Amino acid sequence: MNMQTLPVVALTLGDPAGIGAELIARLLAKPEATAVANIVLIGDRWLWKDGQRIAGVPVATEEVSTLAEVRGRASTARPAFLAVQSVDPALVQRGQAAAPGGRAVLQVLDQCMDATLAGEVDAICFAPLNKQAMKMGGMQHEDELHHFATHLGVTGYFCEFNTLGELWTSRISSHVPLKDVAGYLSVERIEQAAELIYRSLLANGVSQPKVAIAAFNPHGGDGGSCGREEVEIIQPAVQRLQARSWPTEAPFHGPFPADTIFLKAQAGDYQAIVTMYHDQGQIAIKLMGFSRGVTVQGGLPIPITTPAHGTAYDIAGQGRASVEATWQAFQIASRMGAVRLRAAAITT
Known part of the structure; x- marks a missing residue:
């Protein structure tokens, strides 16, 4: 695929108290990642810096001010980065499920879903989240899939x-x-x-x-x-x-x-x-x-994937988390996003 046909895949950092940020840093350190997708990372600046520090891999990104800018970038050689303010670092205790982290996860995921519905993003791959934290933070559903379905108006x-x-x-x-x-x-x-x-x-x-x-x-x-x-x-x-x-x-x-x-x-x-x-x-x-399992959210109007494992609170911050499942989830999101992008091009 050339630059114009690469799907826009949104990545999130997951629960700020877990292993998500370090996993995304390891993922984006892979040079082959930007070959299959026009990547945009959405997350708090402090959390992204922390993830790179823990993983020991600095990742060069191109900052954008809106998700609408991503598809028209002159080059996709670097991931785009949209900085948001979803959680104060003082409210995050590594390895602990808490309401501020859960609210942050919901805020970023909702922003990604809205962008996908608006045609700005083709697929979403999110780092591990914690259902308990999300419920503490205001999620009214049994799990994230039901939250997605409600937000996206799914009736089937x-x-x-x-x-x-x-x-x-x-x-x-x-x-x-x-x-x-x-x-x-x-x-x-x-x-x-x-x-x-x-x-x-x-x-x-x-x-x-x-x-x-x-x-x-x-x-x-x-x-x-x-x-x-x-x-x-x-x-x-x-x-x-x-x-x-x-x-x-x-x-x-x-x-x-x-x-x-x-x-x-x-x-x-x-x-x-x-x-x-x-x-x-x-x-x-x-x-x-x-270590290689992936969860795909089936039946939604947009592709959403995530590694099948959880936030691994017990090893968060130690730099030990394996990126393999996240890499597999990202590849599936990229493939499904490419199919969605081609289908949209046919119908327009």
């Missing part, structure tokens, strides 16, 4: 995707008690989740996505003797998916028992797995590659 189905390399996963229920999971299962939700991850893989450049649907009960329900959800809900959903017309051949299969489904993906048979609840997929993904 949305869910988190967790990715590891070429494997993507989604889930029918997320941050709910395990005792309530069965009540979330429905033919419609499974169908929506499967279609969403399939189309998101297409948007990420996968030409022939294959999606496996997980069972809910042990042994896939053993024909109904160990639970009826497979017979009454999951298999009918798969059949409805298979009966529809898709851009690629036979993309949906299952249900497969949860204790073997990831072996099929590891063998390369599937690029995506739809799981029925949070830990059914998260345990496998994190065992397969915790």
